[in-house]
Amino acid sequence: MDEIRTESRMPGWFWIVAIWGAVALFDATQTVVVMRAEGMHHNWTELFVSVLLSWLPWPLATRLILHIARRAPLHGPNFHNWILHAATCAGIGLVSSAWIVWLENLLNPWAKIPATQPFVHFWLYKFYNGLLLFLMLYGFVLVVSYVLNSR
Secondary structure, X not given: OHXXXXXXXXXXXXXXXXXXXXXXXXXXXXXXXXHHHOOOOOOHHHHHHHHHHOOOHHXXXXXXXXXXXXXXOOOOOOHHHHHXXXXXXXXHHHHHHHHHHHHHHHHOOOOOOOOXXXXXXXXXXXXXXXXXXXXXXXXXXXXXXXXHHHO
């Protein structure tokens, strides 16, 4: 019985990692190729790695989103479920923003002089600038979840 359960979970993780990995690889490649084509000068390897790894919170958060989607569906006038999803989306965005800022401070992909502003300043900056993207990605995971569950 445990073997069947393990086998049924493996494809879920495989597809989550495969899809987010493809998105990350596309984004990292596109970022480096476009910036090089425009004649910009950055630390190309560090830029590729930091953009690629910046997507890491999303495959990890996908299982959480799927779990919350099952426990707190958004159909109907249940205001508490909407608040839960909004808070989860904001939390994932905050974690993702902190991860990106940490990667950029560690790898310096933009070949800039070390930051003079505190970590929190850049963290909030990345969060506010990525808010729409975080909402869209969270919504995308929810839509895919509901479509797959409706089969």
